[in-house]
Amino acid sequence: MSSDDATDVTPCRRCPLRPKPLFMPFDACELAFMERFKTGELSVGPGVTLLEEGQGSAHLFTVLSGLGMRTTSLENGRRQVINFLFPGDFIGLQAGLVGEMRHSVETTTAMVLCVFNRSDLWLLFREQPQRAYDLTWIAAVQEHFLGETIASLGQRDATQRIAWALLRIHDRLMAVGMANRGRVPMPWRQQDLADALGLSLVHTNKTIRRLGRAGLIDWRGGQMSLDADALAEVALVDRDSPRPRPLI
Missing domain, CATH: 2.60.120.10 (Jelly Rolls)
Structure with a gap:
């Protein structure tokens, strides 16, 4: 470093x-x-x-x-x-x-x-209580993401889990301005996605290929584009813009 x-x-x-x-x-x-x-x-x-x-x-x-x-x-x-x-x-x-x-x-x-x-860190709590509260918000949002993941594991099948995760990743990358001509960077491996969702690599790979053949996603060359509305239907979620969040 x-x-x-x-x-x-x-x-x-x-x-x-x-x-x-x-x-x-x-x-x-x-x-x-x-x-x-x-x-x-x-x-x-x-x-x-x-x-x-x-x-x-x-x-x-x-x-x-x-x-x-x-x-x-x-x-x-x-x-x-x-x-x-x-x-x-x-x-x-x-x-x-x-x-x-x-x-x-x-x-x-x-x-x-x-x-x-x-x-x-404690100067933040003493001098900027609103910013310190933001730390609590950040921690709560991280826990909420974990809760969403757990719910996804329990209530969604493999295709729905992958659709949900790719949609979340895509929307967050769009929100921080990382899209270029409708594509966002996707440097993570399929193994990383499988590890996050409790799936085997083989099952993850087959599901991603099936979503690709259906025209819902295009993940190649370290980049991804997708049909967000159609993928949201597969994932059983409503499409909402990411909530405004604090920046520390």
Whole structure:
């Protein structure tokens, strides 16, 4: 891992994520605090473990660019993908609040992260209670995603699960402005999707090919396009725009 020079650090006032409709606005006081709270940036390549399950961390991070995953190890040695990481996601909250990570964080693509000192976390609670409340919101949303995944495992068949997951991923990538001519990056492997949904790789591959033949998705070359409305019908969900979310 390598830290960027101070001259290369993106000031919060020029953050490329802030103008996105997905993220709630900052007032001037909050913006000034966040520029003090941020201590630097970190650039890492793909396939790097940023935070490891069972370990602590002196830092907290926000994904400025790039994609990744949260994973955990099962007792049988297999990996469970908890969820996927997108620009704007906050990383390391568990280590900041309870002392150690309950999951690992891995990069899937090259990633740039805003860096915050864990020791400064309590300044956020003292000086910016609204931003501190946002941390609670972020944690609740992560738990809600896990709850949705559990419901998907129990109530949807394999085709419905995959349709639901691809739709969620697609809509989040669209919301952070990562679409190009109707296609979004899809750097994760089919194995990652299978691990997230409790499916075998063979079953996942067959289902994706079937959805492709039906014209619902086109996943190739690390990119994906899809018929969102038709896929939502398969997934048994209503299509809603992602809710505005805080940006730390």
